[in-house]
Amino acid sequence: MSETIAHHNEHRDDEASKLGMWLFIFTELLLFGGLFVTYAVYRHGHPQAFHLAAEQLDVVVGTINTVILLISSMTIAMSTTAIQKKDKRTTLLLIAITLVLALVFLVNKYFEWSAKIGHGIWPGSPLLEELGRGDTLFFGLYFFMTGLHAFHIIVGMVLLTVVFVRVQKEKLTFDNFQLLENGGLYWHLVDLIWIFLFPLFYLIT
Amino acid sequence: MSDNTNHHIVPYRTYGLILLLLLVLTGTSVAVTQIELTRWATVVALLLASTKSAFVLAIFMHLKFDQNIYKIMATLIILLVAVVIVLTFLDYGFR
Numbered sequence: 001m002s003e004t005i006a007h008h009n010e011h012r013d014d015e016a017s018k019l020g021m022w023l024f025i026f027t028e029l030l031l032f033g034g035l036f037v038t039y040a041v042y043r044h045g046h047p048q049a050f051h052l053a054a055e056q057l058d059v060v061v062g063t064i065n066t067v068i069l070l071i072s073s074m075t076i077a078m079s080t081t082a083i084q085k086k087d088k089r090t091t092l093l094l095i096a097i098t099l100v101l102a103l104v105f106l107v108n109k110y111f112e113w114s115a116k117i118g119h120g121i122w123p124g125s126p127l128l129e130e131l132g133r134g135d136t137l138f139f140g141l142y143f144f145m146t147g148l149h150a151f152h153i154i155v156g157m158v159l160l161t162v163v164f165v166r167v168q169k170e171k172l173t174f175d176n177f178q179l180l181e182n183g184g185l186y187w188h189l190v191d192l193i194w195i196f197l198f199p200l201f202y203l204i205t
Numbered sequence: 206m207s208d209n210t211n212h213h214i215v216p217y218r219t220y221g222l223i224l225l226l227l228l229v230l231t232g233t234s235v236a237v238t239q240i241e242l243t244r245w246a247t248v249v250a251l252l253l254a255s256t257k258s259a260f261v262l263a264i265f266m267h268l269k270f271d272q273n274i275y276k277i278m279a280t281l282i283i284l285l286v287a288v289v290i291v292l293t294f295l296d297y298g299f300r
Contacts, residue, residue: 019274041297044294059239081214195258199238199250199251
């Protein structure tokens with residue numbers, strides 16, 4: 001195949017590509033790390049209001065979303081095994097399952113946010129102004145942090161869709177799958193952030 | 206590990222077991238925080254979250270199988286975040 005020859009002449013550095021992805025992940029960890037510090041400081045300043053506000057969040061929905069993200073993390077991790085075993089069908093199936101789970105997560109988030117907004121709670125809502133500073137801070141951080149996280153889910157879905165198409169077209173194969181691995185790394189980052197968001201907002205009341 | 210592609214094929218089973226472990230840890234943290242143990246519940250929930258993230262980083266994100274440079278960098282970043290948190294609370298905790 002002429003394509004195989006072209007591949008050999010291509011400039012490619014998988015290790016550098018992975019290193020770049022990790023450096024990006026570190027900046028993301030620092031971004032969310034800063035937000036977690038902000039949360040901790042405001043919680044420290046308004047313990048009572050944060051306690052009452054956190055009790056209004058639905059632990060069941062939060063737990064379901066945690067389980068969904070953990071499973072999706074496993075499926076995308078498994079896809080790197082599948083592609084190395086030259087099993088294209090399983091690779092595509094695993095990426096597709098990951099994308100479906102991501103969508104389910106977002107649908108849950110939509111209903112969760114809608115319920116909050118239905119109860120008159122959104123950033124700058126008249127109800128929050130009445131409730132006072134602590135509640136305003138808690139729900140401000142809740143909407144901002146889960147919103148930024150949901151935005152990362154959407155970016156991850158776009159990235160994994162690109163990966164899906166490239167695997168389908170056999171541009172990514174058993175000996176050239178760094179994009180799939182980087183997409184997976186990004187997806188695990190989204191999972192990592194949620195692992196901390198979940199106890200902080202839903203569990204610790 | 207071969208010349209330029211140092212990819213280690215992780216068996217499906219390993220990923221399945223890690224998921225199982227992560228689900229058990231999630232269940233534990235939900236259970237612990239639902240039975241009000243006040244201050245300890247927070248500590249336990251955060252310790253469980255840290256344990257879960259360690260497994261995600263080591264296995265799902267392949268840090269265990271990758272070159273040491275990734276482990277070193279990840280450790281340094283986590284330490285940096287930890288130092289910022291400690292410094293912040295040395296400030297706010299003693300005001």
